[in-house]
Amino acid sequence: MSATLVTHDLNAIASAFALQGRIISIEPFGSGHINDTYAVRTAEAGTPDYVLQRINHQIFPDVEGMMDNIQRVTRHIRQKLTDKKIKDADSRVITVIPTKDGKSFFRDEEGNFWRMLVLIANSKSFDQVQNTKQAFEGGKAFGEFQQQLADLPGGPLTEILPNFHNVLWRFDNFEKALKENPAGRAEETAEEIEFLKERIGEMRKIQDLLDDGAIPVRVTHNDTKFNNVLLDSKDQAMCVVDLDTVMSGCVHFDFGDSIRTTANTGAEDDPNLENISMSLELFEAYAKGFLSQTVSTLTDTEIRHLAFSAKLLTYIMGLRFLTDYIDGDNYYKISHPKHNLQRARAQFQLLKSMEQQFAQMEEIITDTVNSLKEKN
Ligand SMILES: Nc1ncnc2c1ncn2[C@@H]1O[C@H](COP(=O)(O)OP(=O)(O)O)[C@@H](O)[C@H]1O
Ligand SMILES: [Mg+2]
Numbered sequence: 001m002s003a004t005l006v007t008h009d010l011n012a013i014a015s016a017f018a019l020q021g022r023i024i025s026i027e028p029f030g031s032g033h034i035n036d037t038y039a040v041r042t043a044e045a046g047t048p049d050y051v052l053q054r055i056n057h058q059i060f061p062d063v064e065g066m067m068d069n070i071q072r073v074t075r076h077i078r079q080k081l082t083d084k085k086i087k088d089a090d091s092r093v094i095t096v097i098p099t100k101d102g103k104s105f106f107r108d109e110e111g112n113f114w115r116m117l118v119l120i121a122n123s124k125s126f127d128q129v130q131n132t133k134q135a136f137e138g139g140k141a142f143g144e145f146q147q148q149l150a151d152l153p154g155g156p157l158t159e160i161l162p163n164f165h166n167v168l169w170r171f172d173n174f175e176k177a178l179k180e181n182p183a184g185r186a187e188e189t190a191e192e193i194e195f196l197k198e199r200i201g202e203m204r205k206i207q208d209l210l211d212d213g214a215i216p217v218r219v220t221h222n223d224t225k226f227n228n229v230l231l232d233s234k235d236q237a238m239c240v241v242d243l244d245t246v247m248s249g250c251v252h253f254d255f256g257d258s259i260r261t262t263a264n265t266g267a268e269d270d271p272n273l274e275n276i277s278m279s280l281e282l283f284e285a286y287a288k289g290f291l292s293q294t295v296s297t298l299t300d301t302e303i304r305h306l307a308f309s310a311k312l313l314t315y316i317m318g319l320r321f322l323t324d325y326i327d328g329d330n331y332y333k334i335s336h337p338k339h340n341l342q343r344a345r346a347q348f349q350l351l352k353s354m355e356q357q358f359a360q361m362e363e364i365i366t367d368t369v370n371s372l373k374e375k376n
Contacts, residue, residue, distance in 0.1 A: 008054070008108070008112070010026040010038060010052065011023065011026065013052065013106060013108055013114050014026060014040050014050070014052055014116070016099050016100060016106045016114075017050075017052075017097050017098070017099050017100065017106065017116040018097060018098055018099065018100050019040070019042070019047075019050055019097055019116065020042070020044075020047040020048070021042030021043060021044045021046075021047030021048075022042060022043040022044065023040055023041070023042060023043075024041050024042065024043045025039075025040075025041045026038050026039070026040050026041075026052065027039055027041075029051065029119075030051075030125070030227075031127060031227065032227075032242065034056045034059060034242075034244065035053045035054060035055055035056050035244070036053065036054040037051060037052075037053050038051070038052040038053070039051060039052075039119055040052050040116070040119070048090075048118045048119060048121070049118075049119040049121065050097060050116050050117065050118060050119050051116065051117040051118070051119045052114060052115075052116050053114065053115050053116075053117070054112050054113070054114055055105065055112075055113040055114065055115060055244075057111075057112070057113050059161075060160060060161075060244060062158065062160060063105055063113045064105075065158035065160060066158070066160050066244055067096070067104035067105050067115065068104070068158060069157045069158050069160065069243070069246050069247060070094070070096060070104075070243045070244075070246065071096060071104055072152065072154060072157065073149060073152065073157070073219065073243060073246050074093050074094050074095070074096060074243070076148070076149065076152050076153075077092075077093040077145075077148045077149070078093050078095075080148050081093060090118065090120075091120045091121070091122075091123070091230075091238050091239060092238060092239050093239060094117050094118070094120075094239065094241060094243065095117060095118040096115065096116070096117060097116040097117065097118065120230055120238060120239055120241075122232060122233060123230035123231065123232060123238050123239070124230065124231055124233075125226075125227040125228070125229065125230055125231065125241075126226060126227060126231070127226070127227050128226070129226050129262050129263075129282060131235075132281055132282060132284075132285035133235055133285070134226075134231065134235050135226075135262055135263070135282045135285035135286045135289070136285040136286065136288055136289035137229070137231060137235060137236055137237040137289060138226050138229050138237065138258065138262055138286060138289065139258065139285070139286035139287060139288065139289025139290035139291075139292075140237050140289035140290065140292060140293055141229040141237035141238075141239070141240050141289075142221060142224050142229070142240060142254055142255075142258060142290060143289060143290040143291065143292065143293030143294045144237075144240075144293045145221060145240045146218065146219075146220070146221075146251060146254060146293070146294055146297075147293045147294055147297060149218070149219035150218065150219075150297050152219050156217075156247075156248050157219060157246065157247045157248055158247065159247050159248065160244070160245060160246075160247050161222075161245060161247070164222060164245065164247075164249075164253075165222065165249060165253040165257075165313070165316060166207055167200075167203050167204055167206075167207050167312065167315070167316055167319070168204055168207050170316055170319050170320060170323070171196075171200055171319065173323055174196065174319055174322065174323040174326075177323050177326045177327040178193065178326060180327075181326065182326075182327060182328050183325075183326065183327065183328035183329075185325060185326050185328075185341075186326055189322060189325065189326060189341065192322050192341070192344055192345065192348065193322070195348055196315075196318070196319055196322065199315060203311075203312055203315050203316075205305070205308065205312075206250065206252050206305060206308070206309065206312055209250075209301065209305070210250050214301055215250050215251075215252075215299065215301050215302050215305070216250070216299065216302070217248050217249070217250065218248070218249065218250060218251055219246065219247070219248065219249075220246070220247070220248070220249030220250065220251065220253050220254045221240065221242075221243070221245065221246055221254050222245035222246065222247060222249055222253055222254065222257075223242055223244065223245045223257070224254045224255075224257045224258040224261070225242075225257070225258075225261045225262075226258070226261060226262045228240060228241050228242040229241070250302070251294070251298060251302050251306075251309075252302070252305055252306065252308075252309030252312065252313075253309070253313065255287075255290060255306050255309050255310070256309030256310045256311075256312050256313030256314075257313040258286060258290070259278070259283055259286060259309075259310035259313070260310060260313045260314045260317060260347075260350065262282060262286055263278050263279045263280075263282035263283045263286060263310075264276060264277075264278065264279075264350055265277045265278070265279050266346065266349075266350075267346070268317075268343060268346060268347075269339065269342055269343040269346055270346045270349075271342055271346075273345065273346065273349045276346055276349040276350050276353065277349075277350070277353040278310070278350060278353045278354050278357060280357055280360055280361070280364070283310070283361060283364065284364045284368075287306070287364055287365060287368055288368050291365075291368050291369060291372055292372065295369055295372045295373065295376075296376065303365065303369055306365050307358065307361040307362045307364075307365050310354055310361065311351055311354050311355065311358070314347050314350050314351045314354060315347075315351055317347045318343075318344045318347030318348050318351065319344075321340045321341075321343040321344035321347060322340070322341070322344035324340045325338075325340035325341045325344060
């Protein structure tokens, strides 16, 4: 038995859900950083396997609101797939398995929150994109997701993490941390602080457009890392997963964060800044995939700021890492004392690389949009 079985009675927890078949194993699964994820295998050939997740209740206090968002979004997508008579709908959208008493999550005796999903068989996900084909497919998957939710009825989703990608709110928190300087690290990071201050005027652009109603509020995923897309054995996109942060936002949050994570030639916390750059090739592939699904829905103003959104989301992440460093490392897990500073510096390096290539990035978006519009 694995060590995790000592802390949670996984069999008892899994049995609280209305699953089909007899459970033969429950093992840790995937490489997510937020939730604890397990694969629940069943004995019978005709029954699915399942994903059991302990929801990170620290980060997501409103589990009910979160599960409600996920149910609304997945039901809407499923209806679209059914309307289009898509045969393998079950591997193209997440299926939430209710508990035996009809709830979307289970609360154990220790106060942990659990949910169960159908495990999408013959799928894989990658922490890092391996080639342009995968980048294209990632863009296509998140683009399709955005497209499918463009007409979600029933009013706004619950705001699971308020101000999550609001750069002005993030900058405010940064300034508060600077003022308090609780860990005495402000002097040491003077250069990084300056880097952020120089750019905030430019970076507030999208939030201003959003606040002015100049770009539409959409349903966005808000955690568009490449490992949140499942691919099949031919590297074709199957399904978008990890819907914890799905809520209202703008298209730029999803596009920008994808580029930040997918097109970086180095690691998010790369200690060697020379490894870090934005790959224009991966940027182009992702943009082509994303726009292939969304070009007809996006407004001109949205399109005009797509390339910029990559800079914004990289800036926000650097801002958050530096804030946490100055604040004394309260939010992100660190593996050495300067880890958050190293992460911030890596994001700033990536941002500089985007700044250097910005004209080409804009050209790629314009050319892609033009050629897609010609085809339609
Ligand atoms: N329904 C599913 N079918 C198959 N694999 C899944 C499913 N849901 C999640 N996974 C896998 O588990 C990993 C972690 O799940 P995820 O929901 O992304 O959790 P986290 O929030 O911790 O990132 C994913 O990256 C994916 O590889
Ligand atoms: Mg994930």
